[in-house]
Amino acid sequence: MNYTLITGASGGIGKALAIKLAKKKHNLILVALNAEKLSKLSKNLQETYGGQATYIAADMTKQDALFQIFKKPKNKIGRSKCLSTMRGSALVASLQRCICNLNWI
Numbered sequence: 001m002n003y004t005l006i007t008g009a010s011g012g013i014g015k016a017l018a019i020k021l022a023k024k025k026h027n028l029i030l031v032a033l034n035a036e037k038l039s040k041l042s043k044n045l046q047e048t049y050g051g052q053a054t055y056i057a058a059d060m061t062k063q064d065a066l067f068q069i070f071k072k073p074k075n076k077i078g079r080s081k082c083l084s085t086m087r088g089s090a091l092v093a094s095l096q097r098c099i100c101n102l103n104w105i
Contacts, residue, residue, distance in 0.1 A: 003026075003028060003052075004021055004028055005028075005029040005031065005069070006021070006031065007069075009038060010032035010033070010034045010037035010038055011032075014032065015041060019045065022045040022053065023049055025049070028054070029069075030053060030055040030056070031056050032055075033058070033059050033060070034057070035055070038057060041053070042055045056068075056069055
């Protein structure tokens with residue numbers, strides 16, 4: 001099963017994107033700092049649109065946050081098909097390092 005990972009999903013553009021993709025029946029991994037907002041959004045998306053929506057509360061300002069994000073979904077629900085980031089710095093280089101470290105290539 002494929003998932004779309006969205007960071008910054010607890011509000012703004014990230015939340016709007018999560019809703020739009022849930023309507024299109026994407027399975028989602030929602031990432032943001034606020035676990036309470038993510039929990040509510042995840043539940044709402046699943047009840048309203050079906051599909052799966054799981055969440056990971058993570059502080060994207062922390063250097064190892066991206067590695068932890070990708071480590072959890074791989075162990076729990078498999079690979080992400082798409083990544084959408086609304087927040088985080090130097091994400092592309094970190095993403096490449098994480099993928100290599102997790103043997104996804």
